[in-house]
Amino acid sequence: MSETDLDVLAFAAHPDDAEMGCGGTLASLAQRGYRVGVADLTLGELASRGTPDERQREAQEAAAVLCLAARENLKLPDGGLRPEPAQLQAVVECLRRHRPALVLAPHPAARHPDHRGAARLVEQACFLAGLRRYRPERAPFMPRRVLFYGERYALRPAFVVDVSAVYDRKLKALSCYRSQLYDPSAADQPNTLIGAQETLAVLEARDRSCGALAGVSFAEAFTVRESLAIDDPVEFFRSALPAHVFPAREDG
Numbered sequence: 001m002s003e004t005d006l007d008v009l010a011f012a013a014h015p016d017d018a019e020m021g022c023g024g025t026l027a028s029l030a031q032r033g034y035r036v037g038v039a040d041l042t043l044g045e046l047a048s049r050g051t052p053d054e055r056q057r058e059a060q061e062a063a064a065v066l067c068l069a070a071r072e073n074l075k076l077p078d079g080g081l082r083p084e085p086a087q088l089q090a091v092v093e094c095l096r097r098h099r100p101a102l103v104l105a106p107h108p109a110a111r112h113p114d115h116r117g118a119a120r121l122v123e124q125a126c127f128l129a130g131l132r133r134y135r136p137e138r139a140p141f142m143p144r145r146v147l148f149y150g151e152r153y154a155l156r157p158a159f160v161v162d163v164s165a166v167y168d169r170k171l172k173a174l175s176c177y178r179s180q181l182y183d184p185s186a187a188d189q190p191n192t193l194i195g196a197q198e199t200l201a202v203l204e205a206r207d208r209s210c211g212a213l214a215g216v217s218f219a220e221a222f223t224v225r226e227s228l229a230i231d232d233p234v235e236f237f238r239s240a241l242p243a244h245v246f247p248a249r250e251d252g
Contacts, residue, residue: 006069007034009100010149011091011122013081013114014044015059015073016177020203021149022104023066023170024163025220030067031166037070038063039094041118042078050179062176065169070098081117083124089135091125096138103143107223110151119148123225150210150221157221158228160210164217167207171200 008029012018018026018038030036040059043052050058056073063071074090081087095103105122106115123146128134130142150157163170175181181199204218211219230236 004070004098005035006037006098006100008036008102008104009095009098009143010036010038010104011106011118012038012040013106013112013118014042014047014078015040015055016044016062016174016180017106017115017151018104019062019066019170019174019177021106021151022220022222023062023173024166024207024218025104025149025161025222026068027066027166027169027173028161028163030069035069036066037068037072037098037100038066039091039098040071040073041076041081041091041121042114043073043075044078046078047180050177054179055177058177058179062173065173065176079114081114081121083117083121087121088125088128091121092129092135093138095125095129095143096141099141101144103146104149104222105146107148107151107155109155112151115151122146145224145226147222147224150206150223155221155223157210157213158224160214160219160221162211162214162216162219163207164211164219167218171204174200174203 008026010018010022010026012021018040026036026038044050044055045052047055059071059073072094074094076087076090103122103126106118108116108119110116110119126143126146130140132140134140207218207220210221211217213219
């Protein structure tokens with residue numbers, strides 16, 4: 001692995017999307033010693049609140065909280081994310097530079113049009129990045145898997161990641177986005193979904209609900225296109241479930 005290689009790279013349509021959708025997973029993986037990064041696709045220049053410069057500063061502050069090995073912004077057009085040639089080229093170059101084993105992306109059925117566009121863009125770029133004859137000036141590379149993280153969409157997860165131990169870090173990273181979150185002293189700010197007073201409570205309720213599916217306090221949900229293969233289901237579930245659910249055999 002080179003100094004630019006990542007184990008996991010999360011793509012987000014706008015700064016703060018990764019924190020909301022998979023921030024706990026990123027923090028948990030970084031804590032385990034994996035090299036984790038985020039690629040924000042746009043500067044969020046069409047946002048009703050904050051400026052691109054403010055959000056860039058907030059994104060770097062959040063990256064430090066999550067202990068990310070890398071964070072960059074591809075500066076693609078906010079409000080216009082789609083798998084067209086120039087945008088595909090930018091994402092492929094990012095993938096080949098960082099060579100992540102796993103890619104995280106917004107869910108294809110997300111509420112926000114840019115999040116749906118980001119899902120299509122990233123998924124297609126992951127395929128093109130592995131083709132030797134596509135932009136052959138850089139060595140081809142294909143991630144092992146694309147995982148789609150949940151947002152404001154009632155998905156049926158393929159699996160959930162227990163983020164209970166790092167949930168406070170997820171909230172701390174999200175709180176870095178002061179320009180976007182509810183501020184009772186800024187009564188003149190335009191109303192937005194993320195800027196609503198209930199946003200953090202809604203996010204916590206969603207992650208508690210995901211956690212309840214697996215018997216843990218907080219979790220984040222993911223889906224995949226393909227079925228997941230498990231070589232040893234006994235060992236997999238013994239290590240995946242809490243001890244009180246699948247106790248170890250006393251006879252060894």
